[in-house]
Amino acid sequence: MTQETVHNEPVVPGFDTGSVEYGDFYTRHFQEGPTENTLILNMGPQHPSTHGVLRIVLELEGEYIVRSEPVLGYIHRMHELMGEVKTASQYLPNMGRVDYLHALAWNWAHVGAVEKLAGIEVDERGELIRILVTELNRISSHLLWWGAYLLDLGAFTPIMYAFDDREEIMDMLQICTGSRLTYCYMRFGGVSHDINDEFVTRLTDFIPYFRKRLPMFKALVTDNIILRKRIEDIGIMDEEMCRRYGATGPVVRGAGVEYDVRRAEPYSLYPEMDFEVPTFPECDAMARYMVRMAEIEQSLKIIEQCLERLPSAAGKHLVKGAPKPTFKPPAGEAYFAVEASKGKVGFGLICDGGAKPYRVKLRAPSFCNLSLFSECAQGVLLADAVAILGSLDLVIPEIDR
Amino acid sequence: MSETLFEGLETQAILSLDPVVTGQVLCVYLDKGVLKDAVKRLDEAGYYIEDVMGVDVAEGFELHYHFCLFQDGPTRITLKVQVPHDDPTVPTISDIYPGAQWHERETRDFYYITFEGIANDSPILLAADMADAAPLRKAEGAHKSYLDLAPPYEILQSEDxxxxxxxxxxxxxxxxxxxxxxxxxxxxxxxxxxxxxxxxxxxxxxxxxxxxx
Structure with a gap:
């Protein structure tokens, strides 16, 4: 059955393609029948505000959305199958390509699940470096979201400022990880390389500089009346809705729920870190915006604590006796979650004692967060749909996996 | 306490797990006939749906439903339902948790399992003409028993x-x-x-x- 996949007609139970000639499978599937007043519109897969290849089929009445349905899978890569045909170590580079904007969180989800299953402990130094780079990566992810979101909404200038600072972060992360975007830095038992003085010096200089930029961002954009009119009271997602759809991260914190995996299911040295979980109770796109802006400041705070502790941290960046590439995780089942910039990243791992895992499950926060879009977008203006989509901070490779 | 959630339901087994080792606190084996009742209880107790995953084991397809609470502390509950290879159907829970629909469609793509009563069952990640490709089904001879994959557990209650x-x-x-x-x-x-x-x-x-x- 697995190989016989070539069909002339789409084979989907309960769906009769009939003799309809226009649109593709998804448009036809979406369309209930001809109506007098509504229009079926495809937004994407090539659309500036869908950031890559997300497609949404919309039924419009005038400028208002009657129904909508996201169509996914344009860059589906079957990461979960790759997890079963590669060894645990060979699978490491895949993680940087799931969410390329917060690659280190996915790195961590993978190594964390394997470490849980195999009972590997990481030295204090290794843990601190992990926290440091992951938080730095979180800032760069939020900066890109900030610039791109405002670009979606028609403001061109902010992305220039955002990319200016993001560039410096990428340069710094390149020093320790060796790559600019699709990081593969973490290893079972720590990280691949220790950080060096150049990285520490540049980071120490960057923090006060960047702190001074934040009020400027606020004055330039956050307090801007045009932005506020555009995203306040738009895209209401309350706690109950987040619960039914499994939305996490800034979406649920923008609904006033203090839920952060770093606090809820503490991992690494996060319990020893002093930081707040910012929440905003308004449930709208503005609340999600405010959560992310506040999180940037909290990440800076965590980074400073790491820098302070690193000189006296015990152990090495990679624990002594860390697994070799030929390592076989023991049989069993483990689920490990981390807080990424988009929300809760979950890594489900089932091993049978062989070199290759029996099953790998990737829980992508963008996938769950996007699933509530159809309900949320019902009855809103088409232009507001862009504001809602952007406020979810979607990364398409993560949705499609 | 989370284990009292399923009192009065005909569960096959309720296992207590160590969250430090497995990331879960409770694992409940169910027949597909009582799945919806169990999910309704979780819904009433305020759990949110984390994800749904399939596993192809020797006994059939095993579906794992992960649920968590929006609160601090380990709260993950896994419901496990096994369906035979020759009759891979299971009732949908997307009428209780609408967020489950996409996860179920994904599982359908990967294993070609039918979720009965799902409002939209078009392929979500695979192409429309790959509806029955089932890329994650294990090859003949590659199946392992779910017992060989079980994490350390303690039985709270179970069938004889x-x-x-x-x-x-x-x-x-x-x-x-x-x-x-x-x-x-x-x-x-x-x-x-x-x-x-x-x-x-x-x-x-x-x-x-x-x-x-």
Whole structure:
């Protein structure tokens, strides 16, 4: 059955393609029948505000959305199958390509699940470096979201400022990880390389500089009346809705729920870190915006604590006796979650004692967060749909996996 | 407490798990007939849906439903439902948790499992003409029993003669034997060391006597 996949007609139970000639499978599937007043519109897969290849089929009445349905899978890569045909170590580079904007969180989800299953402990130094780079990566992810979101909404200038600072972060992360975007830095038992003085010096200089930029961002954009009119009271997602759809991260914190995996299911040295979980109770796109802006400041705070502790941290960046590439995780089942910039990243791992895992499950926060879009977008203006989509901070490779 | 959630339901087994080792607190094996009742209880208790995943094991397809609470502390509950390979159908829970629909469609793409009653069952990640590709189905001979993949657990309640009871007893026996073996080895090593030390002391004494003479 697995190989016989070539069909002339789409084979989907309960769906009769009939003799309809226009649109593709998804448009036809979406369309209930001809109506007098509504229009079926495809937004994407090539659309500036869908950031890559997300497609949404919309039924419009005038400028208002009657129904909508996201169509996914344009860059589906079957990461979960790759997890079963590669060894645990060979699978490491895949993680940087799931969410390329917060690659280190996915790195961590993978190594964390394997470490849980195999009972590997990481030295204090290794843990601190992990926290440091992951938080730095979180800032760069939020900066890109900030610039791109405002670009979606028609403001061109902010992305220039955002990319200016993001560039410096990428340069710094390149020093320790060796790559600019699709990081593969973490290893079972720590990280691949220790950080060096150049990285520490540049980071120490960057923090006060960047702190001074934040009020400027606020004055330039956050307090801007045009932005506020555009995203306040738009895209209401309350706690109950987040619960039914499994939305996490800034979406649920923008609904006033203090839920952060770093606090809820503490991992690494996060319990020893002093930081707040910012929440905003308004449930709208503005609340999600405010959560992310506040999180940037909290990440800076965590980074400073790491820098302070690193000189006296015990152990090495990679624990002594860390697994070799030929390592076989023991049989069993483990689920490990981390807080990424988009929300809760979950890594489900089932091993049978062989070199290759029996099953790998990737829980992508963008996938769950996007699933509530159809309900949320019902009855809103088409232009507001862009504001809602952007406020979810979607990364398409993560949705499609 | 989370284990009282399922009181009065006909569950096959309820296992308590160590969150440090497995990331879960509770694992409930169910027949697909009581799945919806169990999910309704979780819904009433305020759990949110985390994800749905399939696993292809020797006994059939095993579906894992993960639920968590929006609160601090480990809260993950896993519901597990097994369906046979020749009849892979299971009722949808997307009428209770609308967020489950996409996860179910994804599982359908990967395993070609039918979710009965799902409002939209078009492929979500695979192409429209790959609806029955089932890329994650294991090849013939590559299947493992779910018992070989089970994490360490403690049975809170179960049906009589559930295979998990025997597995737990076997594991306990194996652990006991391993501990006994390790203890015996430790004792043997200790004895050998003591013997060696005694021999060395005797040799030294002899040397000292010789020197005296």
């Amino acid at each position: 003669e559930h295979p998990l009871i025997k597995l737990a007893a076997d594991r306990e026996q194996a652990a006991k034997e391993a501990a006994e073996k390790a203890e015996a080895e430790r004792k043997a090593a200790e004895e050998a060391a003591a013997k060696k030390a005694a021999e060395e002391a005797a040799a030294k004494e002899a040397e000292a006597k010789e020197a005296e003479a």
